[in-house]
Amino acid sequence: MKLYLFLLSAFFCVAAFAQTPTIQQSISMKSVGNPKISPDGRWVAYTVTETNWDENSYETEIWLANTATGEKYQLTNSKKSNNSPVWAPDSKTLAFLSTRDDKSQIYVISPQGGEAKALTKFETGVSNFDFSPDGKSIVFAATAPDTKAFKERVEKYSDYEVVQEDYKMTHLYTFPVSDTASKLPTPKALTKGTDFSVGSFSFSPDGKKIAFDATKNPDLINGHTSDIYVLTLADTTTRKIVSLKGPDSNPVWSPDGKQIAFGTANEDEFFFYSNRLIASVSADGGTPTVLSQNFDENANLLYWSPEGIWFSGLQKTSSHLFLLSPTTKKFTRITKTDNLIANQFSFTKDFKQIAFVLASPNQMGEIAITPYPAFTPKILTQMGDQLKPYKTASREVISWKSRDGATIEGVLIKPANYDPSKKYPLLVVIHGGPTGIDMPSVTADRYYPIELFAAKGALILRPNYRGSAGYGKAFRALNVRNLGVGDYDDVISGVDFLIANDIVDKNKVGAMGWSQGGYISAFITTFSDRFKATSVGAGISNWATYYQNTDITPFTRQYLKGTPWNDPDIYRKTSPISYIKTAKTPTLIQHGELDRRVPIANAYELRLALEDNNVPVKMVVYKGFGHGITKPKQMRQVMEENLQWFGKWVFGEGITH
Numbered sequence: 246m247k248l249y250l251f252l253l254s255a256f257f258c259v260a261a262f263a264q265t266p267t268i269q270q271s272i273s274m275k276s277v278g279n280p281k282i283s284p285d286g287r288w289v290a291y292t293v294t295e296t297n298w299d300e301n302s303y304e305t306e307i308w309l310a311n312t313a314t315g316e317k318y319q320l321t322n323s324k325k326s327n328n329s330p331v332w333a334p335d336s337k338t339l340a341f342l343s344t345r346d347d348k349s350q351i352y353v354i355s356p357q358g359g360e361a362k363a364l365t366k367f368e369t370g371v372s373n374f375d376f377s378p379d380g381k382s383i384v385f386a387a388t389a390p391d392t393k394a395f396k397e398r399v400e401k402y403s404d405y406e407v408v409q410e411d412y413k414m415t416h417l418y419t420f421p422v423s424d425t426a427s428k429l430p431t432p433k434a435l436t437k438g439t440d441f442s443v444g445s446f447s448f449s450p451d452g453k454k455i456a457f458d459a460t461k462n463p464d465l466i467n468g469h470t471s472d473i474y475v476l477t478l479a480d481t482t483t484r485k486i487v488s489l490k491g492p493d494s495n496p497v498w499s500p501d502g503k504q505i506a507f508g509t510a511n512e513d514e515f516f517f518y519s520n521r522l523i524a525s526v527s528a529d530g531g532t533p534t535v536l537s538q539n540f541d542e543n544a545n546l547l548y549w550s551p552e553g554i555w556f557s558g559l560q561k562t563s564s565h566l567f568l569l570s571p572t573t574k575k576f577t578r579i580t581k582t583d584n585l586i587a588n589q590f591s592f593t594k595d596f597k598q599i600a601f602v603l604a605s606p607n608q609m610g611e612i613a614i615t616p617y618p619a620f621t622p623k624i625l626t627q628m629g630d631q632l633k634p635y636k637t638a639s640r641e642v643i644s645w646k647s648r649d650g651a652t653i654e655g656v657l658i659k660p661a662n663y664d665p666s667k668k669y670p671l672l673v674v675i676h677g678g679p680t681g682i683d684m685p686s687v688t689a690d691r692y693y694p695i696e697l698f699a700a701k702g703a704l705i706l707r708p709n710y711r712g713s714a715g716y717g718k719a720f721r722a723l724n725v726r727n728l729g730v731g732d733y734d735d736v737i738s739g740v741d742f743l744i745a746n747d748i749v750d751k752n753k754v755g756a757m758g759w760s761q762g763g764y765i766s767a768f769i770t771t772f773s774d775r776f777k778a779t780s781v782g783a784g785i786s787n788w789a790t791y792y793q794n795t796d797i798t799p800f801t802r803q804y805l806k807g808t809p810w811n812d813p814d815i816y817r818k819t820s821p822i823s824y825i826k827t828a829k830t831p832t833l834i835q836h837g838e839l840d841r842r843v844p845i846a847n848a849y850e851l852r853l854a855l856e857d858n859n860v861p862v863k864m865v866v867y868k869g870f871g872h873g874i875t876k877p878k879q880m881r882q883v884m885e886e887n888l889q890w891f892g893k894w895v896f897g898e899g900i901t902h
Contacts, residue, residue, distance in 0.1 A: 264636035264661075265700040266690075268884045272296055272877050274631050274689035277308075278589060279328065280612045282600035283336040286312060286593040288356050289600045289625060290320070290330035290339055291612045296877045303877065307341055309356055310625040312598070312614055317625065320354060321361060327352070329373065333422075334380040334594075340364070342371060351385060353422075364420070366429055372415060373445070376422070378452040384419045384435065386443050412462040414442040417455065417476070435481050444471065445495050449502045449528070453478055456486075456496035456505050456528075465797050468492055469516065473507050475528060486530035491516045493524075499549050503528055504571075506554055508546050511535055517803040518680065518712065518721040521545070523556060525571055536574050540567070541717040550596040557588055559715035561654060562642050562684045564588050566601070581620050586610075586686050604686035607640050632687065636661040638699035640685040645742035647711070648734040651723060654716075655708035655739055656683045660699045668750040670703040670895050671743060673736055675758030675765045679712035679728075680721060692759050692782060692874070694884045701896060704749060710735040710765070725804055728788075728819040729768040736765065737775060752777070755895045757833075757887060759783050760843065760872065764821070767851055770832045770860075771824035778894030780833040780887050783843045783872055786851035787822040789813075794844035825854045831861035833890040835883055837870035863890070 266274075273296045280291040289312060294305045305326040310317045321327040325344040332339055333353075340353045343361070348370030354361040365371055367387050374385035391399075416437055420430035435455070436443060439462075446457035454477055461470040471494045473487035487493050491510035498505055509524045510516035521543035526533040537544040540558060544567075547555040554569040556576075564586045569576040580587045586604040593599075596617060603613035603622055609629045613622045638661060644654045660669075674693050676683050690696055695705055709715065710732045711723035724731045736756065743749040755778045758766045763784020770779045785791045789809040792801045801816075802808060809816045817823045832855055836848035848864060855862040865886055867879050874880050892898040 265696050266635045268694050268881055271690040272880055277612050277626050277628055280600040281330045281591045282593055283332045284594040285336040286598045292328050301876045301878045333376050378448055382419050382421050386415050386417055388413045389416050417443055447496055449498050458494040487526055495546050497546055497549050500551050506549055515803050520718045536571055547590055561715050566590055586684055606685040609687045642685055645739050647738045653735045655706050656685050658705035670753035671749045672698050672703050673706045673756040675762035677760030677762050679761045680714045682709055682714045683707035692883055693757055694888050706739055708736055708739050726806055732765045733768055753895050755891050767821040770830045771821045771828040774829050776830050778831045778891055782835045785843055786847045787820045788816045790846050796841040828858055828860050831894045834864040837867050840872045842872040
């Protein structure tokens with residue numbers, strides 16, 4: 246009889262989960278991105294990323310959609326990935342980057358299909374590129390090849406690195422585009438030397454000049470040195486036209502070629518959490534003028550057309566397209582409705598049609614087009630069809646007050662069969678950043694098996710804690726010298742809000758997150774006794790350890806406003822390791838072996854401290870990975886590990902009493 250009941254119970258468990266995507270099915274879901282509408286408006290090229298389990302990789306191919314008929318077809322098909330589509334000005338050919346021959350190189354193909362033709366075989370690979378306005382040449386950015394002297398050094402001594410000296414600079418190169426050339430053209434260097442390293446660039450409307458941003462060197466600690474330069478193609482002379490303190494980047498020319506717009510921190514010392522502004526300057530140099538001061542969020546500069554300056558930006562948990570007048574400095578929102586999540590915009594030559602990625606609450610991102618000035622989106626893809634075989638959780642935005650009175654929003658995810666009269670286990674999934682954001686759209690699960698957690702009968706809360714993007718400059722600064730402490734208040738006040746609404750079982754609460762979310766989870770581990778389990782993914786346990794080893798040391802200097810040497814107290818106050826003697830929460834630690842952003846010493850330090858204090862702990866190291874887990878098989882392990890960990894400690898699976 247007991248065996249019968251066990252088998253019957255197992256049958257109903259399988260039946261209950263039959264309509265929930267498995268971890269493998271979630272990882273296998275496709276996604277679309279990078280839409281590029283052709284200058285004449287006939288086509289939209291876009292990328293589709295899918296999972297290749299045999300090669301243990303995520304691979305991207307380019308698809309085309311006919312804007313008139315909606316017909317779609319796959320344009321590229323090769324080993325590895327093809328991405329970054331760029332149309333020729335006449336819309337007759339499409340260039341793109343491909344890793345089919347290992348390093349990323351430029352290829353070109355007809356929109357009617359056929360065999361793609363290689364245009365480069367550059368020694369170090371191509372980072373980004375664009376056609377000249379007349380389509381007769383291509384300019385690309387790439388890491389400069391090793392010098393003869395450096396190669397001789399490697400031959401003599403093998404490979405080593407002199408820290409903060411052996412930099413690999415990125416420079417600009419050009420070559421002519423020809424339909425009849427029988428061999429690959431030889432690129433010509435447009436910039437060279439060790440004075441700067443190039444980032445993004447754009448052609449002047451007449452094709453005679455290039456504006457670009459460049460840093461002192463490619464070291465991330467020198468991101469603040471990014472300035473704006475103008476290159477004259479006729480003689481390859483370069484002149485710096487913007488040298489404000491803090492990063493200035495992403496130059497965009499005005500239609501008449503007399504002005505250049507760019508993104509700037511406007512000399513704000515604490516640019517990690519200040520607003521990214523749009524400014525303009527004469528193409529000959531001079532004093533820049535800030536244009537987007539009235540937009541209280543990061544203004545992501547896109548294009549400058551006769552209508553004005555186009556930019557995208559977050560508005561709480563939505564994302565929109567805006568048009569800014571450079572004369573009045575007023576902006577207008579172009580995309581409707583309020584809860585739309587729209588990004589990755591591209592435009593036709595006459596700016597009368599726009600392609601973009603469109604999502605909304607409880608929907609996956611799709612490629613869409615709209616005319617301008619009317620906003621009447623037409624969806625070209627059907628990524629959401631992947632969800633039709635499954636019963637999925639629902640998402641809604643909620644808000645609550647934190648301990649200091651700050652309003653905090655988050656995304657509450659409910660099981661498909663949610664019953665408001667029941668109390669549910671609660672799992673808090675915390676995003677990274679801290680200037681990340683969670684939105685109510687649907688994305689395939691990564692790191693944490695959200696759909697399976699919901700199918701087990703849990704609520705999932707994804708809090709946009711203080712410091713998150715989308716809520717303005719003041720909100721992003723609320724965790725300055727308050728990391729961990731204020732973040733915890735935001736999380737626990739959200740938990741208490743749901744408990745007070747009688748929908749959460751206060752004895753079944755867990756928390757997890759990656760990167761900054763992993764740090765907040767580590768803080769919960771040592772600081773709180775309110776949680777049954779935590780999972781710390783690539784998280785900081787000790788800010789001093791982090792500061793001494795990370796590749797972005799300015800982060801802590803800006804958020805903590807000090808170093809471990811001149812203000813050790815703030816490092817102790819905000820470090821999870823400082824509270825280790827009160828730690829009780831069973832903790833799973835997951836970390837990439839080669840993580841430079843949050844070096845793995847943080848994980849080993851937390852693991853040993855928990856072990857020494859008799860707190861249940863398990864640590865998993867992902868060999869060969871950095872800060873993120875970028876291959877599907879290892880991602881499957883990350884997700885299965887979390888499913889088992891919270892299954893045990895929150896749901897009580899496998900625990901005998």
